[in-house]
Amino acid sequence: xxxxxxxxxxxxxxxxxxxxxxxxxxxxxxxxxxxxxxxxxxxxxxxxxxxxxxxxxxxxxxxxxxxxxxxxxxxxxxxxxxxxxxxxxxxxxxxxxxxxxxxxxxxxxxxxxx
Amino acid sequence: xxxxxxxxxxxxxxxxxxxxxxxxxxxxxxxxxxxxxxxxxxxxxxxxxxxxxxxxxxxxxxxxxxxxxxxxxxxxxxxxxxxxxxxxxxxxxxxxxxxxxxxxxxxxxxxx
Numbered sequence: 001x002x003x004x005x006x007x008x009x010x011x012x013x014x015x016x017x018x019x020x021x022x023x024x025x026x027x028x029x030x031x032x033x034x035x036x037x038x039x040x041x042x043x044x045x046x047x048x049x050x051x052x053x054x055x056x057x058x059x060x061x062x063x064x065x066x067x068x069x070x071x072x073x074x075x076x077x078x079x080x081x082x083x084x085x086x087x088x089x090x091x092x093x094x095x096x097x098x099x100x101x102x103x104x105x106x107x108x109x110x111x112x113x114x
Numbered sequence: 115x116x117x118x119x120x121x122x123x124x125x126x127x128x129x130x131x132x133x134x135x136x137x138x139x140x141x142x143x144x145x146x147x148x149x150x151x152x153x154x155x156x157x158x159x160x161x162x163x164x165x166x167x168x169x170x171x172x173x174x175x176x177x178x179x180x181x182x183x184x185x186x187x188x189x190x191x192x193x194x195x196x197x198x199x200x201x202x203x204x205x206x207x208x209x210x211x212x213x214x215x216x217x218x219x220x221x222x223x224x225x226x
Contacts, residue, residue: 004157031212042118042216043158043201050212058213090157100146100165100205103214105157 002026006091006106013081013113021076021109023091030096032074033103036060036087043090049074050096081113116141116206120217127192127224135187135200135220143207147185149178150201152219158201161187192224 007022025032033048045058049068063085065077074093078085088110092103117140127133139147146165150158162171164180171178175196177188187200199219206213 033212035216040218042218043203043214044216045213048212056212092157100163102148102150102160102163104160105150107155107157 004091004093004104004106006109008109010110015081015083015113017081018079021089023074023106024072025093026072027093028071029093030071032091032093034066034076035090035092037090038087083113085111086113087111116215118202118204118215118217120202120220122220124221129193129224129226130191132190137185137202137217138183139204141204141206141215145205145207147180148203149187150203152199152201194224194226197222197224
């Protein structure tokens with residue numbers, strides 16, 4: 001059971017480039033989310049989805065797009081990378097109906113924007 | 115405003131030296147409070163969920179407790195393998211079903 005899988009693990013981009021961070025889960029979880037983790041700050045929610053075809057913004061959505069075409073996958077897109085988006089990105093999932101249930105996290109993508 | 119504050123930021127303990135980590139929260143309603151462990155280069159790993167004041171949960175050397183304003187993670191006779199960053203998160207009740215507020219964590223180092 002793989003859980004939540006994120007790819008790539010590391011990435012370096014130049015300012016203005018675009019890329020997609022991949023996230024897949026095999027637990028049939030309806031709820032999936034993207035966070036960024038920066039030094040001295042708690043995990044901050046970027047976007048989330050409660051099921052295929054349904055997405056919504058979190059606390060820091062600017063500069064990021066998401067889509068959810070399947071239950072398993074929830075990619076995060078940077079359309080025009082900026083140095084302020086240098087961070088560690090985590091994807092998480094949980095059962096949708098269980099709002100008190102914990103989230104399960106992937107091991108992150110470490111992204112540097114030059 | 116919903117807020118979670120963890121203290122101390124960092125903690126160094128000798129092996130066997132028990133201590134407690136604190137998570138203070140201010141939220142409009144509480145659906146749940148979560149403790150996670152995060153190792154370097156890894157994602158957060160779930161430890162406990164607490165739902166109501168007075169609740170306690172235990173796992174090996176860890177015990178989590180909850181009051182109306184804060185939670186404690188007690189570590190009894192820690193070992194070097196307990197070294198990690200411990201994160202606290204709350205799931206507010208009144209301000210939206212899908213939002214989780216994370217603290218900045220406590221970095222724990224246990225020396226042999």
